[in-house]
Amino acid sequence: MxxxxxxxxxxxxxxxxxxxxxxxxxxxxxxxxxxxxxxxxxxxxxxxxxxxxxxxxxxxxxxxxxxxxxxxxxxxxxxxxxxxxxxxxxxxxxxxxxxxxxxxxxxxxxxxxxxxxxxxxxxxxxxxxxxxxxxxxxxxxxxxxxxxxxxxxxxxxxxxxxxxxxxxxxxxxxxxxxxxELPAAPCLASRLETGIAVTPLSLRLIEAIETRLKRNHPGHTLRARLRAGGLVVELDHRLDPMAIENALGQEIADMARGFDERRPIRYERYRMGSAFVGRKDGVA
Known part of the structure; x- marks a missing residue:
């Protein structure tokens, strides 16, 4: 380019x-x-x-x-x-x-x-x-x-x-x-659901997963989000979550275990700002 x-x-x-x-x-x-x-x-x-x-x-x-x-x-x-x-x-x-x-x-x-x-x-x-x-x-x-x-x-x-x-x-x-051509890319802390403490370990996990996804799917909007209920991999509308899970699910699960994250993993469609929950008046 x-x-x-x-x-x-x-x-x-x-x-x-x-x-x-x-x-x-x-x-x-x-x-x-x-x-x-x-x-x-x-x-x-x-x-x-x-x-x-x-x-x-x-x-x-x-x-x-x-x-x-x-x-x-x-x-x-x-x-x-x-x-x-x-x-x-x-x-x-x-x-x-x-x-x-x-x-x-x-x-x-x-x-x-x-x-x-x-x-x-x-x-x-x-x-x-x-x-x-x-x-x-x-x-x-x-x-x-x-x-x-x-x-x-x-x-x-x-x-x-x-x-x-x-x-x-x-x-x-x-x-x-x-x-x-860059997809939107807010800071990695935006991948943590409101109220989940920001730690370098969690952010390294998020970056590692997103880097792996981008290797196969450059130019797509991809997010790895940590929620209270588990780790969610979000993919834009051009990608099939089930196909990504079949292709990379085990590798991503191994990465999560390597970072001491033992949460369930789900694959979903991308939703902008979906990690923000609660009131938007300055109070978590």
């Missing part, structure tokens, strides 16, 4: 609209001085980092938090892009695993995660923090946005009126096809 940058094509109405969106985004990126881009490794933050670096490479710092909740492939992707495009990159420990509020995994766990992240970025960067929140994110339950507000984090996609589809279109327009 090509990662070569190419100019936007102005040949039709749709790409004119996309070009206008990019101009609005660039204006949002220019409104302030030196920037720190919070880069998770997903399509939103990676595309934002790429475009921010094009606007002002000397004044743009990319910051990526490394922890057990961040898939290793996301960290590797950030490092590859930083080397390829000459980004200034800072790897940090956001410190969420020292936060008991985060570890107990309440329904607003994301607030505590982002509070630690933005606090850690502010401590090392001392510049305006920008995040890859897009318009579609505003329609979901996103307690992390409250933490962003507390740290005065800006969301240039939102300011420019760009949704997820627009982000992917921008990535494609610049030849970042590997980013444009």
């Amino acid at each position: 090509s990662c070569r940058s190419r100019p936007l094509d102005h040949g039709n109405a749709m790409t004119h609209e996309l070009a206008d969106a990019q101009l609005r985004l660039e204006a949002a990126l220019r409104r302030e001085g030196p920037l720190a881009i919070a880069v998770s490794g997903g399509v939103d933050s990676m595309t934002l980092a790429y475009l921010a670096h094009r606007v002002d490479p000397k004044a743009t710092l990319m910051v990526h938090a490394v922890s057990a909740a961040v898939p290793g492939e996301a960290t590797r992707r950030v490092e590859v892009y930083a080397a390829r495009w000459g980004w200034t990159l800072r790897l940090i420990d956001a410190g969420e695993f020292a936060d008991p509020d985060y570890l107990r995994n309440p329904v607003n766990r994301c607030f505590f995660c982002k509070r630690n992240l933005y606090g850690a970025i502010a401590a090392v960067a001392r510049r305006r923090i920008m995040a890859g929140t897009n318009l579609d994110d505003l329609g979901d339950y996103r307690p992390g946005l409250e933490a962003a507000s507390q740290h005065d984090v800006r969301h240039p996609y939102v300011e420019a009126g760009i949704d997820k589809k627009g982000v992917r279109a921008l990535a494609t327009a610049h030849g970042l096809d590997d980013l444009a």
